[in-house]
Amino acid sequence: MASLFSKNARIVLVRRIKGFWEEFRTKKVGLFGLGLLLVYVFFALTAQWLTPYDPMSQPRLAQSYAMPEWVTLFPQYRDYVKTREWPFNWEIQSGDKFVTGWGSTVNIAFNTATPAEVKLVNKVDFQQIAPNEFFSKFRYEAANIQNAEYSLTLEFITPNGTRYRFWTSPTSSEDEAEDVNLDSKNPIFILGLGFPLQRNVGRAIFDLKGEYTFGMMVQYRPLSSSAHSEVVIKEAKLVTMGQVHGILGTDYLAKDIFTGLIYGARMSLTIGLLAAIVGTSIGIFVGVASGYLGGYVDEIAMRIVDILICLPLLPLLLALVYLYGRNVFYIVVFIAVFGWQGLARIIRAQTLSIREAAYIDTARASGAGGFYIMLRHIVPNIIPVAFASMVLAVPGAILFEAALSFLGFGDPSVPTWGMMLQHAFSFGGFTHLAWWWIIPPGLAIIGLCLAFVFIGYAFDEIVNPRLRRRR
Amino acid sequence: MRDYLVKRIIVSLLVLWIVASLNFIIFQVVSPINPVDTFAPSSLDIEPGQLERLRDVFGMNDPLHIRYLKYTRNMFTFEFGISFISRRPVVEEIAQRLPATVLLLGSATIAVILVGVPLGILAASKRGSKLDVTAIGAGLFTYGVPVFYIQLLFMLALSYYIRIFPVRGLYSIPAPTNPFTFMGDVAWHIALPVLTLVVGGFGGWALYTRNVLLDALTQDYIVTARAKGLSERTVLYRHAFRSTLPPIVTIIALSIPGIITGAMITEYIFTLPGIGRWYLDALTQADYPVLQTVLFLYAILTIICNLIADLLYGVLDPRIRVGMRR
Numbered sequence: 001m002a003s004l005f006s007k008n009a010r011i012v013l014v015r016r017i018k019g020f021w022e023e024f025r026t027k028k029v030g031l032f033g034l035g036l037l038l039v040y041v042f043f044a045l046t047a048q049w050l051t052p053y054d055p056m057s058q059p060r061l062a063q064s065y066a067m068p069e070w071v072t073l074f075p076q077y078r079d080y081v082k083t084r085e086w087p088f089n090w091e092i093q094s095g096d097k098f099v100t101g102w103g104s105t106v107n108i109a110f111n112t113a114t115p116a117e118v119k120l121v122n123k124v125d126f127q128q129i130a131p132n133e134f135f136s137k138f139r140y141e142a143a144n145i146q147n148a149e150y151s152l153t154l155e156f157i158t159p160n161g162t163r164y165r166f167w168t169s170p171t172s173s174e175d176e177a178e179d180v181n182l183d184s185k186n187p188i189f190i191l192g193l194g195f196p197l198q199r200n201v202g203r204a205i206f207d208l209k210g211e212y213t214f215g216m217m218v219q220y221r222p223l224s225s226s227a228h229s230e231v232v233i234k235e236a237k238l239v240t241m242g243q244v245h246g247i248l249g250t251d252y253l254a255k256d257i258f259t260g261l262i263y264g265a266r267m268s269l270t271i272g273l274l275a276a277i278v279g280t281s282i283g284i285f286v287g288v289a290s291g292y293l294g295g296y297v298d299e300i301a302m303r304i305v306d307i308l309i310c311l312p313l314l315p316l317l318l319a320l321v322y323l324y325g326r327n328v329f330y331i332v333v334f335i336a337v338f339g340w341q342g343l344a345r346i347i348r349a350q351t352l353s354i355r356e357a358a359y360i361d362t363a364r365a366s367g368a369g370g371f372y373i374m375l376r377h378i379v380p381n382i383i384p385v386a387f388a389s390m391v392l393a394v395p396g397a398i399l400f401e402a403a404l405s406f407l408g409f410g411d412p413s414v415p416t417w418g419m420m421l422q423h424a425f426s427f428g429g430f431t432h433l434a435w436w437w438i439i440p441p442g443l444a445i446i447g448l449c450l451a452f453v454f455i456g457y458a459f460d461e462i463v464n465p466r467l468r469r470r471r
Numbered sequence: 472m473r474d475y476l477v478k479r480i481i482v483s484l485l486v487l488w489i490v491a492s493l494n495f496i497i498f499q500v501v502s503p504i505n506p507v508d509t510f511a512p513s514s515l516d517i518e519p520g521q522l523e524r525l526r527d528v529f530g531m532n533d534p535l536h537i538r539y540l541k542y543t544r545n546m547f548t549f550e551f552g553i554s555f556i557s558r559r560p561v562v563e564e565i566a567q568r569l570p571a572t573v574l575l576l577g578s579a580t581i582a583v584i585l586v587g588v589p590l591g592i593l594a595a596s597k598r599g600s601k602l603d604v605t606a607i608g609a610g611l612f613t614y615g616v617p618v619f620y621i622q623l624l625f626m627l628a629l630s631y632y633i634r635i636f637p638v639r640g641l642y643s644i645p646a647p648t649n650p651f652t653f654m655g656d657v658a659w660h661i662a663l664p665v666l667t668l669v670v671g672g673f674g675g676w677a678l679y680t681r682n683v684l685l686d687a688l689t690q691d692y693i694v695t696a697r698a699k700g701l702s703e704r705t706v707l708y709r710h711a712f713r714s715t716l717p718p719i720v721t722i723i724a725l726s727i728p729g730i731i732t733g734a735m736i737t738e739y740i741f742t743l744p745g746i747g748r749w750y751l752d753a754l755t756q757a758d759y760p761v762l763q764t765v766l767f768l769y770a771i772l773t774i775i776c777n778l779i780a781d782l783l784y785g786v787l788d789p790r791i792r793v794g795m796r797r
Contacts, residue, residue, distance in 0.1 A: 319497065403617065453614045
């Protein structure tokens with residue numbers, strides 16, 4: 001912009017901006033909007049430090065549809081707990097002569113010619129309400145197997161003595177290393193326990209408070225007299241998924257909603273600003289050119305505007321996005337390219353009136369070319385109006401993108417508020433009454449849009465003298 | 472006046488033709504998706520010869536300009552073809568889906584105007600009052616609040632938490648046989664969509680009416696009327712309001728296309744069997760004849776509304792009427 005103006009013009013510009021700010025400062029609505037916008041900018045810029053999670057891929061943090069942590073302040077949710085990890089500390093129940101090391105990692109070495117077994121137990125003192133989801137995992141490594149068979153079995157015993165066989169390894173005579181993952185959401189696991197598929201396993205087996213026991217049995221059977229086998233069990237743990245998680249709970253995939261929300265600010269700000277800047281630039285360009293040059297240019301430009309006004313924007317953009325790819329870049333371009341017609345008309349009208357000003361005649365008489373006049377004399381004069389209109393175009397673009405995403409035509413690879421609402425609408429947010437999932441994205445959209453609307457309203461009052469208050 | 476009308480209609484037809492051509496370009500020239508593939512997906516295991524015949528039937532083997540001419544002729548003679556998905560004529564399907572959309576939009580538009588415009592008049596007549604501030608606030612809110620969010624919130628509150636409104640559909644299944652109960656049932660189903668459209672839209676109408684009326688109230692002839700000693704009521708309703716009619720009626724006509732395309736989201740949320748939902752379904756299934764037709768009809772509607780707005784403005788505003796006669 002600096003090269004656009006001479007030094008004097010720059011001083012004038014600085015003075016004008018200062019004067020503009022002096023006037024803007026008196027508009028409460030505008031200042032409120034600006035403050036609100038700064039909050040969003042802060043969140044957008046610091047997103048990666050405000051949340052430890054990645055917005056698109058996260059491990060399971062809690063159960064699906066977990067409520068926010070702070071709901072435990074209310075009596076009806078007082079019992080809800082966060083996700084808890086229970087690391088195992090194995091104790092030896094039998095066969096201790098084969099165990100060379102125990103604790104969180106257990107080393108077992110068999111070298112007898114008779115069958116043997118080692119029984120390990122881990123006790124979990126469980127004093128909270130039953131989890132809806134849990135998983136248990138461990139790793140076993142069998143090495144140096146010589147002429148022997150071995151097998152492992154994991155049992156689960158509830159305080160009242162009910163036994164569940166969680167997992168059994170196939171009988172093997174070879175070296176193996178495997179991570180075992182027992183997930184209460186896994187249908188094979190559910191059926192293996194003898195429950196029907198729709199049963200909530202977590203609530204069924206953790207229905208009591210008290211001491212639960214994990215029992216690991218390692219069996220060894222020699223095939224000849226020189227048999228030998230070593231088994232290591234490690235990294236075992238039980239994880240009970242929380243009914244509550246974080247500031248805003250989780251969604252259907254157990255992803256952190258707060259993370260999606262603050263990264264959404266980044267996306268919405270970028271989309272809104274980019275689309276508005278590009279659209280406004282096209283509007284200024286077309287408006288000034290058609291207003292100043294007139295003739296054919298004007299005729300063609302205004303007919304294009306007529307056509308654009310007759311296009312059904314939402315259905316058309318949905319079709320374009322569907323056909324050419326759900327890509328956020330395309331979406332921005334489409335919104336910009338189909339969104340400048342109104343501004344072009346306003347700018348054209350302004351240009352027409354500026355064109356008749358005496359100083360334009362003076363410039364022309366002193367030999368200034370059309371391009372020079374447009375750039376030096378007309379554009380600076382319409383910038384205030386264009387700027388106000390650009391600020392007001394941002395919420396339009398944000399809302400449009402949100403609508404596209406909500407209808408399922410957003411870019412699936414970026415986190416946006418519209419997509420959060422789409423997921424909440426399509427994937428059980430309503431049947432689970434997940435207000436913590438449905439309400440925040442919309443409030444975020446409203447806040448950001450209103451920030452721009454308020455700023456734009458204040459701008460409009462400054463640049464459009466007719467709107468000035470009489471008092 | 473007649474010259475003006477004729478000129479406007481010619482320009483409108485031209486615009487319509489360009490829109491139809493754009494439609495053709497989008498769906499048939501540069502589209503990365505082939506309609507024949509949609510009609511006969513490769514999973515169906517069709518013989519190559521049959522696929523070729525299918526291409527012939529669809530006219531895909533004709534040169535582009537022939538296809539374009541055929542397409543244009545079909546569009547302008549309302550020969551919209553057959554839906555890929557339902558295999559029924561598109562016109563028949565439109566007739567089946569139009570009532571839901573018209574019912575929804577008709578009642579919502581009337582309701583929102585009945586709430587918004589009087590509020591705007593009251594706000595303008597009591598400028599600076601609490602009511603005025605409320606109207607401005609509600610108006611600004613409409614620019615920043617997505618209507619679909621309002622609808623989601625109302626749905627969460629009134630269909631899920633307190634279950635007083637149905638979640639989906641235009642009528643219960645099975646539908647009541649008694650016509651009066653049926654009408655009641657439809658009204659019950661459509662109440663929440665209409666209510667939410669009014670909540671989401673009345674502020675814009677109020678703010679617009681207010682601004683137009685305030686504009687009128689600053690005119691010289693109002694000063695004259697006041698100076699004559701006319702009562703404030705007379706000034707407001709006989710002098711100022713009269714001049715606000717043209718812009719308000721115009722904006723009603725101009726807003727109809729936006730309301731209709733916007734209804735797409737409403738129909739999506741409340742699962743109403745209207746044109747908008749049909750279009751969305753057609754999109755996800757690449758049902759080209761339906762997409763082309765709906766876009767074309769939307770464009771016709773927009774053009775007609777623009778035309779009506781223009782003409783109404785002339786009819787209602789004597790100043791413009793005189794201008795057009797010249």
